[in-house]
Amino acid sequence: MYQINFNQPIHVFFIGIGGISMSGLAEIINKEGFKVSGSDMKASDLTKHMESLGIQVYIGQKAENIADDVDLVVYTAAIHKDNPEFQRAVERHLPMLTRAEFLGQLMKNYRIPIAVSGTHGKTTTTSMLSHVLLQADTDPTLSIGGILKAIHGNIRVGGNQYFLTEACEYTNSFLSFYPKIGIILNIDADHLDFFKDLDDIRASFKKFTKLLPTDGTLIISSDIDNLSYFTDELNCNIITFGAQETSDYSAKDIIFDDFGRPTYTLLKKGEEVSQISLSVTGIHNVYNSLSAIAAADLLHIDLDTTKKALLAFSGTDRRFEYKGEIGGVTIIDDYAHHPTEIKATLSAAQNYPHKKLWCVFQPHTFTRTKALMDEFAQALSMAENIILADIYPARETDNLGISSETLAKKIEDSGKKCFYFPSFGEIEEFLLEHCSAGDLLITMGAGDVVNIGNHLLGK
16 A cells, blocks of 8 residues: 655645545645645535645546646545546556545554544533543544534644544445554444345454554443443453443433433443533433543543533533524424434434424435434434435435335324425425424435524524
């Protein structure tokens, strides 16, 4: 594999530079003195931000975009080999790296690279830990999968001590990383368009644990089934967190305020240490915060600093994000697109003030919807009123013979009323007619369902 010398800046071209992760990597090396250019299929706020940094961005992907002075091409997993820019790079025998391979090499440039993995909660936990590192004045370099208000974006370029990033398991991309500290929040069945089954996913996470050096640390949830499968063969330091009081870090006496924000007693190795209060909702965020506390403790950040940082963290975009009110109806938006995430979000909503709970869900990808159909139906049934939008296909073209109507029927077969509308306009009309003052409306999914709430609010 091609190796980058970060002391000798070159010209790097990013195919798909408008993605949240790719744009972040481009920004980091641009600030490190590299010449950067790239392309995307359409203009966006992120591509405009790239241009504001002096980066050449091509809208539309053409072979001629690969200029003669390009030294390295970086591409995402979504780029196919028939992409004209990919083909031109191959024709010119240019070095090529996937986004994950490039990120992995970037991690080597820092003394303590930290990778946050797990099927759910990566962005929130990475953001929590980002807040802690910033509060402690560690000057971290950050790469987050969402927009963090504290840094007005998803990227912060700092010193060469700490590099904090999310580590996604899809296409085994996190196996290209070089973490010194690895966090595993949870492991669930997902991305079944790539993985064969849950055992295949668990095997991938096991390989991730083996990336840690002997002087590294694995911070892992003790609530993961058969934990010893991941830990028995490791030579690195291991720290556990979770619901069990036998964990190195756990919580008890969990209570919620009127807006579903938790306060709990922190236990370290079973001993009461302090009271922790969060400004984000849901019990799932209690456990996300435990992993951040464990990492901060490992880095010798004092607990008072960590507590202040966690309390100041009010969430990232599209994670139980308050959007506004219309006619007394509160609108929340959430990225949840897996049954476990849906349950967590709807559980958090139960502790949020409301009369009736409305959930507008947009399923994400046909493969995920088909593979987890029963689980989706069960999770969504936690809402009093369920409305389905069409499936957001993302990278897929084959509908596998299913639609949101299939899921709606599955929900109704369980005795729960469910509404399906093929257009956002029809959903908005239905909501305006049926929602009342005091109700809580959650738009949910990883696609563009957020636009429903934005449109209702006139944004």
